[in-house]
């Protein structure tokens with residue numbers, strides 16, 4: 001965003017507006033944290049704000065301040081469409097292309113004639129609006145929301161609830177401050193959030209220590225299915241619909257499972273394949289260490305994308321066929337993978 005654009009946006013936001021805030025489909029901690037923080041901030045600036053999530057978000061985020069007030073586009077379709085149609089401005093948070101909200105909602109957003117404001121840290125953002133704050137070096141959209149509030153000259157409006165939402169997204173997107181994207185600035189921002197009242201121990205507990213028994217059993221199944229391909233420093237996990245059903249799978253239950261595959265000594269490329277019979281897809285989460293880009297890999301072969309070291313993708317062939325396709329691709333990446341990361 002140029003300085004002129006920023007000044008224009010400040011001017012737009014200087015009088016009360018109807019604002020809709022949209023995170024990506026299957027919102028994670030960063031998407032929900034950023035949306036809620038932005039809502040709380042804009043409410044304080046006297047705007048009328050509505051969060052419209054494409055679909056539901058996991059239980060472990062439902063304690064976040066104000067989260068129950070958001071509409072889900074798939075379940076509250078009429079209210080969601082009305083909010084979007086009445087909006088003067090729509091914030092798009094934690095995604096880089098309109099299709100990331102899913103087909104139905106994308107169609108509604110495409111018809112919107114007002115301005116979008118996109119704040120995001122994913123690679124290769126679509127050229128959708130002049131109000132784009134994109135920084136692919138940032139650990140999280142939540143950290144960008146903090147900087148956005150700073151840029152607006154409104155740091156004085158930060159409070160405990162906003163700090164709690166921002167802290168949550170930074171924590172979840174950095175793997176609790178351990179990924180390379182975690183910088184000294186991230187830690188300075190986090191220090192400020194704690195000073196503002198974000199209760200770091202409670203937030204961590206709410207997100208990570210509220211496992212259901214079924215989820216841990218499902219993790220057991222996933223670890224049992226873990227396969228290693230040493231030649232390509234690769235490990236992968238599969239979960240079939242049958243296995244998910246047996247453990248009464250709930251949204252969010254498989255979050256983070258792929259990281260167990262990546263935690264194996266010597267592994268630098270990890271993937272989890274999750275069968276979704278209802279949607280007719282295999283959902284993939286891809287992770288890497290070092291320079292090997294799972295964003296490029298997912299874009300090229302599995303209709304996905306994301307970041308260098310964390311991306312998502314999908315396929316419409318069967319679970320076994322997807323795994324076979326994946327295994328057949330590995331030899332093409334042998335060099336890239338072996339040069340990716342030094343222990």
Ligand code: 5GP
Nearest residue numbers: 284285286303304305306307310311312313
């Ligand atoms: P996850 O594996 O946790 O679903 O996603 C990992 C990262 O990649 C997240 O930052 C997520 O937003 C992004 N991502 C997941 N799926 C897609 C996709 O289909 N396209 C793009 N561009 N990014 C994705």
Ligand code: MN
Nearest residue numbers: 030094141173
């Ligand atoms: Mn994010």
